[in-house]
């Protein structure tokens with residue numbers, strides 16, 4: 001496997017994702033939790049973007065006209081549906097196996113996504129610019145969160161937006177995301193997450209600030225056991241989203 005040596009890369013993390021292959025798109029496989037949260041997070045991303053850019057939420061292609069970068073795109077679980085919503089999608093991931101899976105799935109589905117094997121840093125160095133930069137469920141797997149966000153942030157247009165989702169570092173997240181999800185329910189393979197790499201919203205906001213972004217929205221995502229589904233909520237104790245706008249350009253979308 002060829003992998004780019006890079007400051008934000010934790011090679012053992014990337015190797016684990018690289019080995020997933022067909023598991024990426026199996027809703028009952030190792031990535032089942034991502035499939036379970038996908039409708040809710042796609043709805044959240046769509047709503048944030050429609051509001052920010054003043055698009056028509058009822059349109060069949062509400063993201064038309066937006067160039068979006070999905071950093072750490074994995075098998076393409078986000079890139080593909082966002083492309084269906086009309087976005088001009090670029091998906092980047094350092095794991096070559098992920099890009100092979102994502103590309104062949106998109107080809108079979110007839111969806112156009114520009115997938116690239118590489119890192120945020122490489123795209124930033126190449127001068128790429130986007131209306132939207134997404135890093136969903138990625139920062140807890142990178143080697144240097146501050147550097148990752150700075151390089152990702154460089155690619156956001158002045159009127160653009162960055163959305164990051166991750167896991168909070170709380171007693172509750174240790175109980176639910178590590179003990180519950182990996183050991184009791186076995187939703188995820190053991191060792192998928194390291195609790196010490198989780199980041200609190202205040203820490204993430206500070207890192208985003210250092211990258212030149214101010215927080216415009218903080219939202220939690222929780223599992224509703226009565227309905228058996230995930231939903232957006234004020235509770236950020238375990239899973240959460242942080243939306244940031246370039247700090248020097250705050251008033252309009």
Ligand SMILES: C[S@@+](CC[C@H](N)C(=O)[O-])C[C@H]1O[C@@H](n2cnc3c(N)ncnc32)[C@H](O)[C@@H]1O
Nearest residue numbers: 008009017072073074077095136137138141142
């Ligand atoms: C939990 S998966 C999330 C995949 C996708 N974002 C999603 O939510 O469906 C984490 C992904 O981040 C990628 N990754 C790890 N370190 C990275 C880095 N430094 N830069 C970009 N992506 C990275 C992994 O290869 C993996 O595909």
